[in-house]
Structures are given as C-alpha cells and as structure tokens.
Amino acid sequence: MSKLIESLSTNEKKILPYLEEKGLSEICKKSNLDKVSVLRALEYLSNKKIIEFETEKKKVIDVGVNGALYRKKGLPERRLLLLLNERRIILLKDAEKESGLNADEFKVSLGVLKSKAFIEIKNGKIILSASKEAISKKSSEEIFIESLPLEEDELTPEQKSLLKVLLKRKDIIEAEERKKFHIKVTPLGKEVMSSKDISRELIEQITPELLKKEQNWRNKKFRRYDVTATVPRVNGGKRHFVNQAIDYGRKIWTEMGFEEMNGKVMQSSFWVFDALFTAQDHPVREMQDTFFLGRKGELPDKKLVEAVRLSHEKGVSGSKGWNYNWDEEEAKKMVLRTHTTCLSARTLASLKKEDFPKKYFAIGKCFRNETVDWSHGFEFNQTEGIVVAPNLNFRHLLGYLKQFFKKMGYEKIRFTPAYFPYTEPSVEIHWWHPEKKVWLELGGAGIFRPEVVTTLLGMNVPVLAWGPGFDRILMDYYQVKDLRELYKNDINQLRKMKAWVKV
Numbered sequence: 001m002s003k004l005i006e007s008l009s010t011n012e013k014k015i016l017p018y019l020e021e022k023g024l025s026e027i028c029k030k031s032n033l034d035k036v037s038v039l040r041a042l043e044y045l046s047n048k049k050i051i052e053f054e055t056e057k058k059k060v061i062d063v064g065v066n067g068a069l070y071r072k073k074g075l076p077e078r079r080l081l082l083l084l085n086e087r088r089i090i091l092l093k094d095a096e097k098e099s100g101l102n103a104d105e106f107k108v109s110l111g112v113l114k115s116k117a118f119i120e121i122k123n124g125k126i127i128l129s130a131s132k133e134a135i136s137k138k139s140s141e142e143i144f145i146e147s148l149p150l151e152e153d154e155l156t157p158e159q160k161s162l163l164k165v166l167l168k169r170k171d172i173i174e175a176e177e178r179k180k181f182h183i184k185v186t187p188l189g190k191e192v193m194s195s196k197d198i199s200r201e202l203i204e205q206i207t208p209e210l211l212k213k214e215q216n217w218r219n220k221k222f223r224r225y226d227v228t229a230t231v232p233r234v235n236g237g238k239r240h241f242v243n244q245a246i247d248y249g250r251k252i253w254t255e256m257g258f259e260e261m262n263g264k265v266m267q268s269s270f271w272v273f274d275a276l277f278t279a280q281d282h283p284v285r286e287m288q289d290t291f292f293l294g295r296k297g298e299l300p301d302k303k304l305v306e307a308v309r310l311s312h313e314k315g316v317s318g319s320k321g322w323n324y325n326w327d328e329e330e331a332k333k334m335v336l337r338t339h340t341t342c343l344s345a346r347t348l349a350s351l352k353k354e355d356f357p358k359k360y361f362a363i364g365k366c367f368r369n370e371t372v373d374w375s376h377g378f379e380f381n382q383t384e385g386i387v388v389a390p391n392l393n394f395r396h397l398l399g400y401l402k403q404f405f406k407k408m409g410y411e412k413i414r415f416t417p418a419y420f421p422y423t424e425p426s427v428e429i430h431w432w433h434p435e436k437k438v439w440l441e442l443g444g445a446g447i448f449r450p451e452v453v454t455t456l457l458g459m460n461v462p463v464l465a466w467g468p469g470f471d472r473i474l475m476d477y478y479q480v481k482d483l484r485e486l487y488k489n490d491i492n493q494l495r496k497m498k499a500w501v502k503v
C-alpha cells in the first residue's frame with residue numbers, strides 16, 4: 001500500500017477527494033485542474049486499480065449558435081408574436097423591419113405562426129388572431145430548447161418530432177457525439193483515499209534548484225515511478241508528407257539530369273496562354289477554368305510579342321495560325337497559373353542554340369476554378385518537364401515518363417491519344433486506381449508544336465513536354481482515396497502518415 005501511495009503524482013492526489021463527484025467538469029472545478037490533466041490523472045489511477053474508469057460515447061442534442069441566442073432573446077416567431085400583441089395589425093411590407101428579424105427569420109416566423117393559426121394575412125396586412133392565453137403560453141419548441149442538452153436515446157416521441165422540425169432551421173439545434181465518463185472507486189481506492197500517508201509530501205523531480213542545497217532533499221522521500229507504465233506518445237516535428245514526396249520527386253528529376261525551373265504563381269495570360277499558342281477565344285481561358293486577378297502585367301520585349309502575334313494571326317512554320325486579331329490587352333491580364341507549363345515557355349524564350357541539349361523540370365502549385373470532389377481541387381501540384389535537343393522523337397518522350405513513374409512506384413500506367421493546344425502529337429497519362437477501379441488521369445504530355453517552339457526559340461527544334469498532376473501521383477502510396485485529404489490539416493492523420501521512402 002505505501003509503495004502505491006508513493007507512486008501517486010501531485011495531480012492524482014489532487015483529484016482523489018473528488019472522484020465521487022458527478023461529472024468531469026465538477027472534478028476539474030474543485031481540483032483546479034484543466035480537463036486534459038484530469039483525464040490523464042484518471043487514466044493513471046485506473047492503471048493502478050484505484051478506480052474503474054470507462055468512456056462511453058453518446059449522441060447529445062444541444063443548442064447551436066442561433067439556439068443559444070434565441071434562448072436569451074426568444075425565438076423569432078415569439079418576438080414577432082409579442083410585437084403583434086402590442087399592435088394587433090402590422091403592414092406586411094413593414095413587419096420585417098419593425099420586428100428586427102432578418103429575412104430568413106421573418107419568413108420562418110410567418111410560416112410557424114400561420115401553421116398554429118395565430119395570425120392571418122389579408123390585404124397586405126398581418127392580423128393577430130391568437131388568444132391572450134395562447135400568446136402567454138410557451139410553445140413546445142421553446143420548452144424543448146430550454147431543456148437542452150439531452151441525450152438522443154432519452155428523447156420522448158414528441159421531442160423527436162420537435163428535433164426533426166428544429167434541425168431544418170439554421171443553427172438552432174445541433175446533434176453531436178460526446179464522451180460520457182464513468183468513474184467508480186474500487187475497494188483498493190477507498191483504502192488509499194482513507195490512508196494518512198496520502199498527505200505526505202514527496203519530491204516529484206530532480207532539478208538544479210533541488211540539488212543546490214542539501215536540505216532540499218536530505219532525509220526526504222522521492223516519489224516512486226513505474227517505468228513500465230504506458231505514457232503519452234511524443235510526436236516529433238516533421239515535414240508535411242506532401243512536401244516529403246515533392247522533395248523525392250525533385251530528387252528523381254535531378255538524378256535523371258534535369259535542372260529545376262522556378263517562377264511565380266501569378267503570371268500574365270501571355271505566358272500562361274498566348275506563348276503556348278492558346279487562342280484568346282479558347283474556352284480554357286474563360287472564368288470557369290481560370291482565376292483572373294483583376295490587374296494587368298507587363299509584356300516581354302517587343303520582338304517576342306510580335307512573334308507571338310504573328311503565330312496567332314497568320315501562323316509560322318507552315319501553320320495558318322488562328323486567323324483572328326490578337327489583342328495585347330488580353331495577353332496582359334494577370335492570372336493564377338493554371339499549369340506550370342508557363343515556366344517551360346519562359347525557359348524556352350531564354351535559351352540559345354548553343355545551350356542544346358537541355359532538360360528542365362518543375363514541381364509547383366497550380367490553380368483552376370474546378371468543382372472540388374475526390375479527384376479534383378481548385379489548387380494542386382503539377383510536375384512539369386521539357387527536353388530540348390535535335391533528333392528527339394515521341395518514343396523518347398514515353399521513355400522519360402515511364403522512367404519517372406517507375407521511380408515513383410507506378411508500374412501500371414498507360415498512354416492514350418489526346419489533344420492539347422500546344423503539343424502535337426499529344427498523350428494523356430493514366431494510372432489504375434485499385435480502390436475506385438478506374439483509370440485516373442494524371443496529366444498530359446506531348447511534343448511542342450512548331451507555333452510554340454519557333455516563336456519562343458526562333459527555330460524549330462523538337463521539345464518534349466509533360467505536366468502530370470503531382471498530387472494524384474501520391475494517392476496510391478499514401479492510400480488516400482480523396483484528394484481533399486492531402487490538405488485537411490488533421491493533426492492525427494499527419495502524425496500517422498508514413499514517410500516517403502520509395503527507392
């Protein structure tokens with residue numbers, strides 16, 4: 001017994017006198033400890049067989065944000081009813097303003113009062129028809145709200161009907177799962193609580209201050225520690241798992257001889273669209289796909305701008321172009337980049353013939369005005385790549401892509417013919433999603449068209465290009481079934497995520 005008492009921590013001793021209190025909040029209040037400290041102390045006491053401690057999950061019905069407000073000020077229909085009790089008749093067009101209710105509250109109040117035959121609406125007027133007794137009597141909804149919180153399995157049939165009605169109204173009622181704690185003091189616990197040794201002071205830890213003076217520790221008892229007891233897991237800091245994977249992607253490209261391209265997420269439409277031979281009336285440039293920033297940027301040197309204009313209006317290298325009047329002002333519009341291919345365009349524009357052969361890559365954020373679902377997001381990471389050299393062909397392109405995806409751990413991929421405004425021939429890259437049982441698109445690739453290369457480089461040289469979605473590449477390794485899970489910032493999920501260790 002003495003050894004057991006000597007193993008009790010300060011917090012365990014603090015809560016011992018209050019173990020038979022009703023509710024965790026009372027123990028916290030009387031012991032002057034926070035909830036986390038009390039729960040931890042209860043777990044330790046349970047491990048020492050001093051108490052039996054169980055946690056039960058219960059669905060609890062309680063007031064929401066508006067419910068808490070209405071409990072103080074009254075439900076909207078009650079406030080409208082009291083106003084009518086004073087005035088008897090109110091013009092419908094003025095009633096919302098005079099009652100102090102917002103549009104939604106006023107509309108609901110009218111419906112509730114009409115359903116109870118408390119009012120009539122005639123000739124644009126609200127007329128009170130309820131008796132004084134009906135007005136003074138609390139409604140069943142008000143009585144129910146005042147009785148909360150209640151456990152769901154304790155509700156009467158009438159209360160369950162009221163719950164269904166009130167859940168349809170915004171933020172009045174909410175149902176949430178809460179933990180209920182059951183504490184029972186064991187016979188051993190009662191023996192410990194009645195022991196005189198419980199008040200004896202013990203030294204909890206060795207500190208520099210303690211060691212400075214001998215009288216601080218001489219002839220004093222140290223608290224006993226059970227070194228075999230379970231302790232809370234300590235989670236050290238680490239890089240976000242998406243950033244770990246990005247670092248690995250960079251490692252692969254650099255090992256394959258590529259140099260990294262960098263650039264801002266805000267780019268002019270010139271680099272995102274025009275330099276890549278995307279017509280100014282192409283659907284991809286419209287608001288449903290692109291985030292426009294409401295400002296304009298600067299265009300590059302006039303020689304390059306004129307070359308882009310010519311490629312669009314009349315064509316280059318045997319092309320007929322798009323046959324329309326290219327607009328500089330449209331090209332100046334700033335956007336959040338919809339792809340990292342704008343970095344490839346900028347890089348090509350800076351190269352000279354003596355620089356060949358060259359290989360570049362990028363991994364960065366892109367933004368599109370997409371409907372968010374399990375396979376789409378309005379922001380995502382893309383991995384970009386270009387290879388510039390004479391005598392390159394389509395088989396070289398597929399070889400680079402196969403090698404990259406193999407190093408990322410994907411054996412089962414396929415290529416299908418596709419169309420992109422700035423590559424020809426073009427392919428889409430797909431991988432087999434084992435859970436969804438579908439081929440999931442990772443992105444596009446191809447050989448840049450002469451209208452892009454000749455315009456930016458001043459000569460027609462084969463340029464292999466690709467831009468798969470990098471976030472989708474991570475799904476299989478991390479067993480993520482929904483892209484939204486990558487950026488949820490769920491601390492428990494982040495702690496459990498394995499490190500990226502593919503080789």
